[in-house]
Amino acid sequence: MARTLTRPDRPDPPDTVPELPEVETIRRQLSPVWSGRRIVDAWTYGTPKFAAAVDAIGARVESIGRRGKYLMVELDDDRQLVIHLGMTGVLRVGSGAEPDPYLRASWSLDNGTIVEFQDVRRFGRVAVVARDDHSSLPTLHELGPEPLSDDFTAASLYRSLSASHRAIKTQLLSQRPVAGVGNIYADEALWHARVHPAARSITRPQATRLHTAIREVLAAAVERRGTTLRDYRTFSGERGDNQHALVAYGQGDAPCARCARALRTITLDARTTTFCATCQRLPRERRFDGA
DNA sequence: CGCAGCGCCTGAAGGC
DNA sequence: TGCCTTCAGGCGCTGC
Incomplete structure (x- = not known):
């Protein structure tokens, strides 16, 4: 079914x-x-x-x-x-x-x-x-700032992400750069911002895009009362609607909504991660060869 | 002190 | 048919 x-x-x-x-x-x-x-x-x-x-x-x-x-x-x-x-x-x-x-x-x-x-x-x-x-x-x-509050800024995100050399997505999932982002919305925000999940450094323009993407992805998902892939129900027992808006999470091998090339799914720090290898490039000096 | 690695836990699904 | 293995994943904890 x-x-x-x-x-x-x-x-x-x-x-x-x-x-x-x-x-x-x-x-x-x-x-x-x-x-x-x-x-x-x-x-x-x-x-x-x-x-x-x-x-x-x-x-x-x-x-x-x-x-x-x-x-x-x-x-x-x-x-x-x-x-x-x-x-x-x-x-x-x-x-x-x-x-x-x-x-x-x-x-x-x-x-x-x-x-x-x-x-x-x-x-x-x-x-x-x-x-x-x-x-x-x-x-x-140790929780980071609320993403939809004024405490969360592009500058704070850049500062936080630059303080560690762990993969960007791993840092997002740690809840320290920003609160409340898990695997689904991390993949979504990184896709929108065109940032590679395994990148270990971030530029200011990338951080600015990621800041915007995190806010927009989360705000839109709140409007749609969350993402129901299987079990999640709201307190009143209804499904959310945001699953129809997903462009990255769970879309492995589907065409990228931006460039039409197939999305890739990898395991990053034990988390399933889907991204577009064409749109989400690594910084040249730290190219991830996956070998 | 930062962080990698593991354990927690169970249903679904695939292999044999 | 049914047993066994694998996988999913947020977070707390351990130990290097």
Whole structure:
């Protein structure tokens, strides 16, 4: 059965990992359900990564924010309930229907609503921390600027990327130059900016293009409520629409939308990476021969 | 200290 | 038919 895949000769795509647009879409829908409500009870599946869910019992939720891919549930006792969805995490209103073997945590609110956290592969995580004390969550602690805020500039991106000689895409996935970019939107932004994912240095014009591309790709994906390749659903259970806008991720061997030559898929630092070898050139002095 | 490498985890799919 | 292997991937941790 063909799902939303554009390549019928390939197997189903992997689980869609919630990146910034998906988490932001969930946040917008979750916020009116949870904000203002007191957490009167909670349940957790018995592993340390989700155990902190019960620490939020008794607190009232003031608002729900987001930093990168992290949901920040602001509690009225100067603490934050931090939720990371990992790869397969889903938040939803509990239906109380069939028992779900993949339920990892749930929170009961003072109006009877139950917020459930399902995560098949348990790559997600829950933490309750003192407000803005993220020392127990290294990636959040070191998280780069929000891409759609004024803190994220072409200059800041250039500076950050120039401080390391790791591959540009690897740096983007580290969450330090900018928050919230994962494998899908990294491939998309690099394609739009015509920057080679394995380049180990970047020019100012490239950084400026990449800065613009990251913002435009993410903003457009938020408008489309995220990318649903397979499993991702919004909080209200709908699919996103951004999968139809993808030009690089998952499009290996398809013609480049800019030059019509076949896109290439490589493995870069253990991440599937699709790009156009014609449009996305390496700097001449550091040509990657792949040998 | 930076970063490469690995482990976590499970469903899907291919090989035999 | 069914068992075994491989793959996907964000992030935390270890150790060089």
